[in-house]
Amino acid sequence: MKALISIDYTNDFVADDGALTAGKPAQNLHAKILELTKQATEQQDFVVYAIDRHTIGDEYHPESRLFPAHNLAGTNGRQLFGALQAYYEKTADQANVYYMDKRHYSAFAGTDLDLRLRERKITEITLVGVCTDICVLHTAIDAYNLGYQINVPEAAVASFDAAGHAWALQHLKNTLGANIIEEND
Template identity: 60%
Template sequence: MRGLVVIDYTNDFVATDGALTTGAAGQKIAPDLLQVTKDFVNNHDFVVMAVDGHDPADQYHPENKLFPPHNVIGTAGRHLYGELADYYQQNQQQIYWLDKRHYSAFCGTDLDSRLRERRITELHIVGVCTDICVLHTAVDAYNLGYEIVIHQAAVASFDPVGHQWALGHFKNTLGAQIV
């Protein structure tokens, strides 16, 4: 069985004026990311929207010292970006929304339980940022024994060097299939 995790494809990470935007690189993947999502929904596969949620007043969260406020709970920056937002609204019953607080969609969430109860062994990952949240989710998936598939045309970063490094790491260190 297979599942799809869509990582942080939000206004703050993708829109031109987003707080921590990937900009043109993130916007460029929109058609491919949307198509992969549609394919999984139409095939009745398990689809997860894993979305960062932050509180800038949380003095204990390490990201608040590393990055400007982003994906703040209750703001438009945390809304899904572009056509994905409309698609999600029309298909909420078939897509599992997962609030996450850390880079990895597994850290402090019920993602592993949700995947295992559906007997999912193959995890497809798309979204942003390739070398941060996508990478940390893939590492955790590897450590939990999932087969990993990264959709190269549906991941992006604000750091082109980090993006390329992460793609190599997925393939050469995690044994991920890059499609």
């Protein structure tokens, strides 16, 4: 069994009016992320929505000093972007679909993600979402350290920092041994 981990593809990170939006580069991923999510769900792969969750006034969280408030619990900004939200709602009760809150960049930090993957005997993960050089990268680093095989479809990751995005793809490939899947692969 394989897993698709969809990272932070929410209104706050993707929509034009999002609190910490990656804008057009992230919006351009929508069709590919939706396609990969549908494919993984239909194949009965484990589909994980790893979504950043913050609360108003959390002065102890280090991101509160680095970024504007974003992905606040109970807000529209935390909803999945575009048709992905409706697709999630349609499939949420399936045993192979898991929506999880995360508090840190990595989907593994302080969560039960590793346990859920291992109990399903998953060794190969595909990462999609935003931001390539922040949450996708940190999730990949933890996945590498935990021994997972990592795939990253280039057409399904983006950042608000083009240079950071390009650097992260190279780092994922050359340092973490991730399989960077190009659109024509």
